[in-house]
Amino acid sequence: MNEAPIPAPPIEAERWFNTDRPLALDMFRGKVVVLHAFQMLCPGCVAHAVPQARRLHEIAKGLDDLVVLGLHTVFEHHAAMTPVSLEAFLHEYGLKMPVAVDRPSPDGPVPLTMAAYGFKGTPSTVVIDRAGRIVHLTFGAEDDLVLGLVLGSLLNRKVRDEP
Amino acid sequence: MNEAPIPAPPIEAERWFNTDRPLALDMFRGKVVVLHAFQMLCPGCVAHAVPQARRLHEIAKGLDDLVVLGLHTVFEHHAAMTPVSLEAFLHEYGLKMPVAVDRPSPDGPVPLTMAAYGFKGTPSTVVIDRAGRIVHLTFGAEDDLVLGLVLGSLLNRKVRDEP
Amino acid sequence: MNEAPIPAPPIEAERWFNTDRPLALDMFRGKVVVLHAFQMLCPGCVAHAVPQARRLHEIAKGLDDLVVLGLHTVFEHHAAMTPVSLEAFLHEYGLKMPVAVDRPSPDGPVPLTMAAYGFKGTPSTVVIDRAGRIVHLTFGAEDDLVLGLVLGSLLNRKVRDEP
Amino acid sequence: MNEAPIPAPPIEAERWFNTDRPLALDMFRGKVVVLHAFQMLCPGCVAHAVPQARRLHEIAKGLDDLVVLGLHTVFEHHAAMTPVSLEAFLHEYGLKMPVAVDRPSPDGPVPLTMAAYGFKGTPSTVVIDRAGRIVHLTFGAEDDLVLGLVLGSLLNRKVRDEP
Numbered sequence: 143m144n145e146a147p148i149p150a151p152p153i154e155a156e157r158w159f160n161t162d163r164p165l166a167l168d169m170f171r172g173k174v175v176v177l178h179a180f181q182m183l184c185p186g187c188v189a190h191a192v193p194q195a196r197r198l199h200e201i202a203k204g205l206d207d208l209v210v211l212g213l214h215t216v217f218e219h220h221a222a223m224t225p226v227s228l229e230a231f232l233h234e235y236g237l238k239m240p241v242a243v244d245r246p247s248p249d250g251p252v253p254l255t256m257a258a259y260g261f262k263g264t265p266s267t268v269v270i271d272r273a274g275r276i277v278h279l280t281f282g283a284e285d286d287l288v289l290g291l292v293l294g295s296l297l298n299r300k301v302r303d304e305p
Numbered sequence: 306m307n308e309a310p311i312p313a314p315p316i317e318a319e320r321w322f323n324t325d326r327p328l329a330l331d332m333f334r335g336k337v338v339v340l341h342a343f344q345m346l347c348p349g350c351v352a353h354a355v356p357q358a359r360r361l362h363e364i365a366k367g368l369d370d371l372v373v374l375g376l377h378t379v380f381e382h383h384a385a386m387t388p389v390s391l392e393a394f395l396h397e398y399g400l401k402m403p404v405a406v407d408r409p410s411p412d413g414p415v416p417l418t419m420a421a422y423g424f425k426g427t428p429s430t431v432v433i434d435r436a437g438r439i440v441h442l443t444f445g446a447e448d449d450l451v452l453g454l455v456l457g458s459l460l461n462r463k464v465r466d467e468p
Numbered sequence: 469m470n471e472a473p474i475p476a477p478p479i480e481a482e483r484w485f486n487t488d489r490p491l492a493l494d495m496f497r498g499k500v501v502v503l504h505a506f507q508m509l510c511p512g513c514v515a516h517a518v519p520q521a522r523r524l525h526e527i528a529k530g531l532d533d534l535v536v537l538g539l540h541t542v543f544e545h546h547a548a549m550t551p552v553s554l555e556a557f558l559h560e561y562g563l564k565m566p567v568a569v570d571r572p573s574p575d576g577p578v579p580l581t582m583a584a585y586g587f588k589g590t591p592s593t594v595v596i597d598r599a600g601r602i603v604h605l606t607f608g609a610e611d612d613l614v615l616g617l618v619l620g621s622l623l624n625r626k627v628r629d630e631p
Numbered sequence: 632m633n634e635a636p637i638p639a640p641p642i643e644a645e646r647w648f649n650t651d652r653p654l655a656l657d658m659f660r661g662k663v664v665v666l667h668a669f670q671m672l673c674p675g676c677v678a679h680a681v682p683q684a685r686r687l688h689e690i691a692k693g694l695d696d697l698v699v700l701g702l703h704t705v706f707e708h709h710a711a712m713t714p715v716s717l718e719a720f721l722h723e724y725g726l727k728m729p730v731a732v733d734r735p736s737p738d739g740p741v742p743l744t745m746a747a748y749g750f751k752g753t754p755s756t757v758v759i760d761r762a763g764r765i766v767h768l769t770f771g772a773e774d775d776l777v778l779g780l781v782l783g784s785l786l787n788r789k790v791r792d793e794p
Contacts, residue, residue, distance in 0.1 A: 285690075
C-alpha cells in the first residue's frame with residue numbers, strides 16, 4: 143500500500159466473549175493485530191473467514207507478538223444475531239479468540255466500529271501494525287498466502303519503523 | 306434394508322417457512338419425500354447437509370413426485386436458534402424448500418418430531434416412500450451418490466408395491 | 469431423455485487393466501453399466517470424475533447388477549499418457565475397477581471408442597441400461613446426486629422394459 | 632527454527648522447463664526462493680502442493696525478491712513420469728514457473744537433488760533465504776498461512792543478516 147497508514151479506530155464493544163475483561167487495541171501496541179469482522183449468518187464468513195481466523199489464532203499461540211481478535215458487526219437481521227445466538231455460534235464453531243460485539247448505532251443499522259472502519263460488509267479482515275495503524279484491509283475472502291505474507295512481514299519489522 | 310419399513314411419524318410443526326399454509330406428510334402420499342432435519346448452528350449441517358438439501362430441492366423441480374422438506378430440530382442452544390434467527394438463516398443460505406420448526410417438548414430439550422423419529426442428532430436425513438414409510442434414515446453426512454441411488458430406486462417404483 | 473435410446477457401441481480396447489481377461493459390454497447385458505471416460509492428465513478428471521468413479525465402484529460392490537468400467541481415451545499428448553504411465557496412475561490413485569485403454573485410430577488423434585460414442589472430451593460419463601442402450605451421457609463434471617438418481621432408477625427397472 | 636541454517640545444495644537438473652536457459656540457485660542470491668519438489672503422479676501434490684505453488688508464483692509476480700521454482704523429483708514409477716509426460720502435465724495444470732527435472736542417480740531410484748536435500752518424499756517444500764540457506768523444509772501439505780508467514784518474514788529481512 144502506498145497510502146499513508148491511518149490509525150486504527152478504537153473497538154466500540156457492547157460486550158466481549160472469550161475474555162474475562164474488556165479489551166482495547168491500545169493494550170496491544172507493540173504487537174501485530176488481526177481483526178476479523180464477521181456476522182454469524184454470513185455464508186462467506188462461515189465458509190472461509192471464520193475457519194481462517196480460527197487457524198490463525200491457533201498459529202498465533204506459537205508466535206510472538208501476533209494477536210487475533212473477532213468483531214461481530216451486525217448490520218442486518220439484528221433480531222436474528224443477538225449476543226445469545228453468537229455465544230452458541232462461538233461454541234459450536236470452536237472459536238476461542240476474544241470476540242467483541244460491535245456496539246449498535248442509535249442512528250441506523252450499521253454498528254459503531256464498522257462505521258468507523260468503513261467496512262463495506264462482512265467478512266472484513268484488518269491488519270494493524272505494531273504502531274496501531276491499519277496496514278491491510280480486505281473485504282471478502284482473503285487468500286491465506288497473502289494474509290500470511292503481510293503478517294510475516296510485519297512481525298519481522300521493529301517499532302523503530304514508526305514515523 | 307431388510308427390516309420392515311415403518312410408517313413415518315407426522316411432522317409436529319410449531320410453524321412453517323416457505324409455504325403459505327401448514328403442510329403434513331399425508332399430503333404427499335404417492336410421492337417420495339426427503340426430510341432434512343438440521344439445526345442452523347450445527348457446523349456439519351451448514352457444511353454438507355444444508356447445501357445437499359438445497360441442490361436436491363433444485364433437482365426435484367425437474368422431477369415428478371419428489372418432495373424435499375426441511376425440519377429445524379432444535380435440541381440445544383434453544384435461545385440461540387429461535388424462529389426469528391432461522392428466518393434470517395434461510396434467507397442468507399438461499400433455502401427455498403418448505404421448512405417446519407419442530408415443536409418444542411414440554412418435557413425436555415428434544416422437540417416432538419425429533420423424538421418421534423428417534424434422531425440421534427443433526428443432520429439427519431429421512432427418505433419416505435410413496436406409501437409414507439421410512440425406507441432410509443442417516444445420521445451425519447449422507448453421500449450424494451448413495452442418496453441419489455435410494456431416491457432413483459424409489460421414484461421408479463409404483464404404488465402397487467404398497468402392502 | 470425423450471430420444472430413443474441407442475445401442476452402446478462396443479469398447480475397442482488396446483488392452484485392459486485390473487482384469488485378467490479382456491471384457492466386452494455384451495458380457496454385462498442384464499446389468500447397468502457406468503462407463504467413465506477419462507485422461508490421466510486431465511485436471512477435471514482427476515479433481516472430480518476419477519474420485520466419483522472410485523467411490524461409485526466401492527458402492528457397486530454392495531449392489532446387485534451395477535458395473536463400473538473405466539476407459540482411458542487419449543486424444544491429446546499421446547506420448548505423455550502411455551499405458552505405462554496409466555498403470556502408475558491407477559496405482560497411485562487407487563482405481564481398482566477394470567480400465568480399458570481406448571484403441572488408437574490410424575486416422576487421427578481421437579481413439580476408436582471415443583469416436584464411436586462421439587465424446588466431446590474428458591471426462592465423459594455414460595450410463596448403459598440392462599438392455600445395452602445408452603440412457604445418459606454427460607461431458608464434464610456430473611453431479612453425484614443426479615448420477616445416483618439415474619442409476620437408482622435403472623437398477624429398479626426390469627429387463628422386461630426392453631423393446 | 633533454532634538450528635543453524637544450512638546452505639541449500641545446488642539443483643542437479645537433467646533439464647529445465649519454462650525457462651530458456653538452465654538456472655542455478657546461485658543466480659538468486661539476495662532473493663528468497665521457494666523450491667517445490669513434486670511428482671506428477673503424486674495425488675497429494677496434485678491436490679494441494681501444485682496449486683499452492685501455482686498461486687504463489689502468481690503472487691510472486693507482484694513482489695520484489697521472491698522466486699518460485701519447481702523440482703520434479705521422480706523416485707518411483709520412473710518409466711511413467713518421463714520429461715515427455717511432465718511437459719504435458721505442466722501444460723494441462725497451467726504451471727508457468729521454471730521447473731527442473733531432478734537428475735537420476737546411477738546408484739538407485741532417488742534422484743540426485745532429492746538425495747542432497749534429504750527429502751522424505753513428495754510433496755516437499757523448501758524455503759531458501761537471501762543468503763542461500765535452507766530456513767524451512769516441509770514434507771507433505773504445507774499450510775498456506777504458515778508458508779506465507781515464513782516468506783513474509785524473510786522478504787522483510789535484509790541481507791545484512793547474513794553471517
